[in-house]
Amino acid sequence: MTDLVSGPPTERSPGEATQADLKSSTRSDSRFERLTSRRWVLRLAEAVVSLAAGLGFLLLSLHISANPLSRIGQVSGLAKVQQYVALVGLPILAVLLWTAYRGTLRRYQLVQRIACGALAGLATGVVAGGIAVALNGTPWGLGGQEGDPGNLMGMANDMLRGKGLPGVYPPGFPALLALWAKYFHGGIAGVGYALKDLQLLLSALVGPMAYLAWRLVLRPFWALVIAVSSSVLFLDPIRPYSHVVMLMLLPVLAACFRELRRSPELTVRSTVLRGAGFGLVFGLMFLWYSGWYLWSAPGAFLLAALLFPWRRGRHAVKHALLFLGSIVAVAAVVGLPLLYQLARLGSETVDRYAYINTYIDPAYVLGWASDRTGGLSYHNWPQSGELAGQSGFAVLLLLGVGIGVGLGLRNVVVRTAGFVLAGAWLLRFWFASHMAHDQAVQLYPRTTWIIMYCLMILAVLGAKLVHERGVGWIRTALDSAGAPAAARISPRAMAQLAAGLICAVALFGTMGASWSANRYMPSANPSKVEDMGLDAYRAHTLQTEKGVCPKYSPVKDCSPVNMELKTYYFEPDSKLWCANADGEFQAVCGRKP
Structure with a gap:
């Protein structure tokens, strides 16, 4: 047997070296098993890998140099993104398949968790990478200073000027935008640049956040299937903060209802702490984007009433009330600023x-x-x-x-x-x-x-x-x-099947993410066809801080920057304002333009 131990070969015999290696290997495996048997270690590793995959792939994509105002340049950029994700993702899938066929089932379960987390991060990392290609050469984010991006910049500017919350709009993202501009881009002058940073960063994080939320209630494979398919479909890089709340709200609600049913089995302290934890999460998501709470509220309140342990005795009712009371109290305290604005201005909006x-x-x-x-x-x-x-x-x-x-x-x-x-x-x-x-x-x-x-x-x-x-x-x-053992379904066969299906989900994720990013590539002729590429086109037609056009600008005279941008709303009207109805406004809106 070959001696693989470093050092002079005369120090010990091959047999003695092998026994020492085996003992060392056994001790190493034992330490590894003890470490991976701790649930918090596995969850932390899964979260870190997922977040790192999304952000790391975005950083890698920032090095792609292509002209996004040419369709050939757009295709080349998207292809480079796919090349990168293949180079990163194929080794992950190879390790997963090898472990499913050659490794122990315990080792496979660990690899599957890490691989699913990484793939969830890569899925939306590809979308963010594609958006980075679309915005290559311009410091501005999608939308420039028009439409919703202009509104968000105005809200952030108002906060930087000390004017408080932006009406009934959730203040979480505008506040983050204001802070990001203040500390990384010099304040009001850099709010537009800060918006680009956050559009890219938050787009990359949508997949990991959705996946980690679903891991509260599902195993890795099923969490990956829902997280990847929904993330690449619903992700809107112009406002990536809004849809991530929807993607997370459903699994967090499900986890909350599961704890409601379990609350009679817990101590008072554990019940209150768990309720407070859910209240904190609900409150923070409410400040981040509150719209999904309206559409979820009727069903959620009815289900809570049905799951409440009305007939399980006084002890069960007491614990359930403590759990729900903790949720409501903490969520109300955290979300109080927006709740106050909704109560004060909601009827006027x-x-x-x-x-x-x-x-x-x-x-x-x-x-x-x-x-x-x-x-x-x-x-x-x-x-x-x-x-x-x-x-x-x-x-x-x-x-x-x-x-x-x-x-x-x-x-x-x-x-x-x-x-x-x-x-x-x-x-x-x-x-x-x-x-x-x-x-x-x-x-x-x-x-x-x-x-x-x-x-x-x-x-x-x-x-x-x-x-x-x-x-x-x-x-x-x-x-x-009484079928023979060879004819029965073994755990090994199920592991191999799951590994193959994860490969299919990964392929769907890269294809779907490329489709998502392609929609936002700058329009070739926005004056004739206003599609989703208009927002990237606008980012290339705004002057930079030096007063010149961005590198690949399609126009010679770029629009000047509006440094006094403030929050604005449509003027009050008692009638609908109908868009996409040119030429048939009367037929669509029922009135003259």
Whole structure:
């Protein structure tokens, strides 16, 4: 046997060296097993790897040099992003597959956790990397100083001027934007540059945050499936802070309801501390972006009432009340600034902005078009499917939803998604049905996102339950038939299957992320077709701090920077303001422009 121990070969015999190595290896393995047996260590490692993967890939993508104002340059940039993610992701998948086939099951479970966390980070890291390509050569973020980005900059500027909270808008992101501009870009003059930084950083973190939230209630593979598919679909790099709250709110609610059912089994101290922890999370997310709380509230309150242990005795009721009271108290204290603004100004804030999503069939919830519609109108979008207008994807999705509800109605995650879905559905049609009478939209099209998210959750849980029930039934049947061991489903076979499916999810993530980033590439001709690339185009037509155009600017005379930018709102109106209705305003809005 070859002696692999460093040092003179005459110091010990090969046999003695081998025994020493074995003892050292045993001690090393024992220390490794003790370390990985601690739950907090595994969770911390999973979180660190996921966050590092997203942020690290963004930093890697910042080195891509391509002209984003040329379509060939855009394609080259997106291809370089895919090349990078392959170089990073393929070794991760190789280790996962090798461990599934050659490693111990304990080692595979550890590798699977780390690999799933890394892939969740890479999924939205690719989106952020693509946006970095779209903004290459300009210090400005998506949107420049127009539209919602201009509003956000105005809010941050007002905060820097000491004017307090931005009305009823959640203050979390504007406050972070103001602080980032103050400490990294010199204050008000650098708010636009700070917005670009945060658009990229927060876009990269959406996948890890969604994944880690789902890990509260699901195992790594199923958390990865939901986190990757929903993140690349719903991520909006112009406002990445808003959708991450929606993606996290559902799993956090499910975890909260699970603890509500368990509260009678806990001590008073543990009950209060857990409730306070959930209250802190809910309060911070409320300050970060509060809109999803409205659409989730009806279903969440009803489910809480149904899960409350009314009939389990005084002890159970006391502990459940302590748990819910701790949540409400802490969340109210943390969210008090915004709650105060909503109570003071909420009745005066009316949303009258109508656009393409308010003109289509209100029962359509499987797609979204922004007010940068390109060639879309309510006449040609959404396209009619084969079965009563429903596409094959819609039928398969609803089939998965039916299976999830049918097999898992007692599962707290299924119940959470189902009740939130039902509540958001009713609110959607309440506001839509009153739109013509009240001349107010009240943001009801945004229920499209949370409804589709709930449908996706239920469909994935349906697949999970079919897998669990199916494997259980097959094993029972084989055991009753006395099948030989070779014919039975082994844990090793299930590990290999899971590893293969993770590879498929990773491939979907990179393809979907590239699709997401491609939508925001600068428009070739925004004067004729206003699509989602308009926001990146605007970032290349604003002057830099030196008073010159960005490197790849398509125009010779760039727009000057508005240093006095303040928060602005549409002027008060008693009628709907209809966008995407040029040429047929009367037919769409029912009145003259």
